[in-house]
Amino acid sequence: MSDNINARLCHMTLHELHDMLAQGQVSSREITSDVLARIDEVEASVGAYVTVDREGALSGADAADAAIARARRVGDAAEIGAVVGIPVVLKDNVCTRGMRTTCCSKMLEDFVPTYDAAVTARLRAAGAVIVGKANMDEFAMGSTTQTSIFHVTRNPWDPERVPGGSSGGCAAAVAAGEAVAAVGSDTGGSVRQPASFCGVVGLKPTYGRVSRYGVAAFASSLDTVGPVTQDVRDCAIMLNVMAGHDERDSTSAPNAVPDYTEYVERGVEGLKIGIPKEFFGPGMDEGVRTAVERAVHALEGAGAKIVDVSIPLVEHALGVYYLVATAEASSNMARLDGIRYGHRPEGRSGMDVADLMSASRGQGFGMEVKRRIMLGTFVLSAGNIDAFYGRALRSRRLLKEDVERALAQCDCLASPTAPTVAFRFDEEPDDPLAMYLQDIYTTLANLAGVPAISVPCGFADGLPVGLQIMGRMFDEGTLMQVARAVELTSGFDRARPEVGGCVK
Amino acid sequence: MSLSREETARLADLARLSLNDDELARIAHDLAEIIDYMEKLAGIDRADVEPLSHVLNTVNVYRDDRAEPSLSQEEALANAPDRQGEFFRVPRIIDTGEGSEA
Numbered sequence: 001m002s003d004n005i006n007a008r009l010c011h012m013t014l015h016e017l018h019d020m021l022a023q024g025q026v027s028s029r030e031i032t033s034d035v036l037a038r039i040d041e042v043e044a045s046v047g048a049y050v051t052v053d054r055e056g057a058l059s060g061a062d063a064a065d066a067a068i069a070r071a072r073r074v075g076d077a078a079e080i081g082a083v084v085g086i087p088v089v090l091k092d093n094v095c096t097r098g099m100r101t102t103c104c105s106k107m108l109e110d111f112v113p114t115y116d117a118a119v120t121a122r123l124r125a126a127g128a129v130i131v132g133k134a135n136m137d138e139f140a141m142g143s144t145t146q147t148s149i150f151h152v153t154r155n156p157w158d159p160e161r162v163p164g165g166s167s168g169g170c171a172a173a174v175a176a177g178e179a180v181a182a183v184g185s186d187t188g189g190s191v192r193q194p195a196s197f198c199g200v201v202g203l204k205p206t207y208g209r210v211s212r213y214g215v216a217a218f219a220s221s222l223d224t225v226g227p228v229t230q231d232v233r234d235c236a237i238m239l240n241v242m243a244g245h246d247e248r249d250s251t252s253a254p255n256a257v258p259d260y261t262e263y264v265e266r267g268v269e270g271l272k273i274g275i276p277k278e279f280f281g282p283g284m285d286e287g288v289r290t291a292v293e294r295a296v297h298a299l300e301g302a303g304a305k306i307v308d309v310s311i312p313l314v315e316h317a318l319g320v321y322y323l324v325a326t327a328e329a330s331s332n333m334a335r336l337d338g339i340r341y342g343h344r345p346e347g348r349s350g351m352d353v354a355d356l357m358s359a360s361r362g363q364g365f366g367m368e369v370k371r372r373i374m375l376g377t378f379v380l381s382a383g384n385i386d387a388f389y390g391r392a393l394r395s396r397r398l399l400k401e402d403v404e405r406a407l408a409q410c411d412c413l414a415s416p417t418a419p420t421v422a423f424r425f426d427e428e429p430d431d432p433l434a435m436y437l438q439d440i441y442t443t444l445a446n447l448a449g450v451p452a453i454s455v456p457c458g459f460a461d462g463l464p465v466g467l468q469i470m471g472r473m474f475d476e477g478t479l480m481q482v483a484r485a486v487e488l489t490s491g492f493d494r495a496r497p498e499v500g501g502c503v504k
Numbered sequence: 505m506s507l508s509r510e511e512t513a514r515l516a517d518l519a520r521l522s523l524n525d526d527e528l529a530r531i532a533h534d535l536a537e538i539i540d541y542m543e544k545l546a547g548i549d550r551a552d553v554e555p556l557s558h559v560l561n562t563v564n565v566y567r568d569d570r571a572e573p574s575l576s577q578e579e580a581l582a583n584a585p586d587r588q589g590e591f592f593r594v595p596r597i598i599d600t601g602e603g604s605e606a
Contacts, residue, residue: 110583111583112582112583114575114579114580114582114583115575207559207560208560208562221557221558221559247565247567250562250564250565251558251560251562253560253562313548315544316544316545316548319541319542319544319545320545322538322542323542323545330519334520337520338585339585339592339594340580340583340584340592341583341584341585342583342585343585344585344586348595351595352595352596352597353594353595353597354520355522355595356594356595357520358517358520358521358522359522361519361520361521361522362521362522362523362524363522365521367527367530370521370523370527370531371531371534371535373519373521374512374515374516374519374521374531374535375535375538375539377515377518377519378507378515378535378539379542381515381518388539388542390555391545391546391549392542392545393555393556393557394549394550394551394553394554394555394556395545395548395549395553396555396556397553397554397555397556398548398550398553400556400559431537432534432537432538433537433538433541447559448559449559449560473559
């Protein structure tokens with residue numbers, strides 16, 4: 001945007017910074033230094049990071065500047081990669097070689113990976129600058145980032161409110177200018193819901209679109225890795241770098257990767273956008289409803305055709321999700337036994353190996369992780385597996401068929417991302433079931449495997465509201481088109497919170 | 505439904521999860537509530553539906569069995585909470601009648 005000339009570097013979008021870098025108007029060291037300065041200013045009130053790697057970030061910036069200078073010298077400025085020299089933060093469940101990766105759990109408090117996750121390696125190879133690691137709910141199990149063992153993350157729009165979760169650190173960092181972009185993970189809404197709460201863009205790609213190699217597994221048939229960015233073009237740029245087949249992830253899809261940025265400015269003229277009526281029932285805040293309805297109306301004004309569709313079984317998505325997710329989590333978490341890595345208990349005299357593992361896990365995991373391991377163990381145990389897990393898998397197929405039927409009548413589906421805006425820390429329900437209702441609109445995309453994006457569409461009570469757009473398998477391109485149209489028509493206009501006494 | 509303390513403790517044992525009394529009581533209560541909620545699914549379940557365990561149409565993926573660069577022994581042991589030389593150290597598994605703690 002033109003009025004951004006006077007903005008601080010840390011508040012500019014990835015694509016704006018890229019253009020300035022390619023034209024030699026700014027160096028990556030200047031950008032990275034401003035992001036680090038911003039971290040110094042606001043981190044005490046936001047708490048988005050669990051690890052900041054200043055030296056690594058600055059040396060990465062210098063390497064990027066050298067590469068940019070070389071390209072410019074030989075007249076190849078157009079060949080400078082889209083994320084070269086751009087400071088990014090990774091959720092702390094994404095392995096970074098030599099940089100602590102804890103999943104914000106006592107279990108992995110001292111874990112330093114000996115290898116990079118696929119997305120880390122792709123970003124490094126593309127020249128991105130890794131600033132550090134973002135706070136998250138322990139092992140990505142939560143919707144507020146409060147189950148982290150380290151500290152809470154505060155919503156940059158209101159420090160009394162949660163940032164959402166589990167990728168709350170990623171969304172808060174991007175909203176507060178502490179990173180230009182972020183990489184999160186989404187198993188049931190963990191990228192989209194915090195993006196909605198913090199007023200940024202978050203994408204859950206199609207299952208298999210982005211390799212999960214090196215990202216700590218939560219629920220393997222649902223887990224995805226996706227970007228958190230300031231705008232839709234940045235989202236497309238990050239997806240270009242992150243997407244692609246990887247033989248080290250056997251669920252990675254071989255489908256060709258288009259240039260997602262080509263979709264961004266296509267507009268919505270003639271696109272059919274479905275409104276699933278079941279998503280607009282009771283339980284949604286009136287402010288959220290108003291913002292979402294206004295955004296849908298604006299899309300219609302921009303030339304989209306709005307059609308009513310139905311996903312009759314959606315009320316069951318949450319139940320299916322928590323059965324599948326906890327069953328898979330209890331299996332995945334079995335590897336965390338404190339033998340080859342992880343927490344080893346003190347005072348283990350007289351323990352046998354089984355006692356040692358039980359003590360390691362009892363001390364290493366927090367309450368929410370324990371609860372989910374126990375629920376997963378229950379639904380997979382003899383006598384329960386068909387009544388619970390089998391039933392969930394059969395219902396999951398019915399839900400996927402529902403989604404496919406709806407998407408056969410339109411190009412994508414629009415709904416709120418979350419039923420509320422960011423809530424206050426003291427409003428968090430004690431009851432886990434009430435907390436799980438936060439995921440009511442987001443889990444469906446994970447169960448069906450389809451891509452879904454959250455884009456800011458307006459405000460309710462001064463807090464950002466996210467619009468979720470769900471698309472067909474591997475059709476992230478349409479999501480970019482529609483999300484960009486929302487950006488252009490919603491009036492949100494890349495608004496930024498006032499935090500740390502510095503406004504854009 | 506409700507879960508007895510014994511049932512909950514048995515699950516914790518299956519999960520290799522040491523839980524104190526407070527945790528056992530709280531989890532027993534929460535699980536009962538969550539499981540009741542899950543019972544709603546009984547209403548849509550149909551025996552003729554094929555379970556869906558994976559959303560892509562990919563089949564098993566094979567690759568050539570060839571050696572590739574991998575972690576060195578030292579790297580593989582780098583995060584071991586306890587080691588002895590080139591081994592991960594755990595309590596004795598086979599009782600030889602000699603001392604116990606490794």
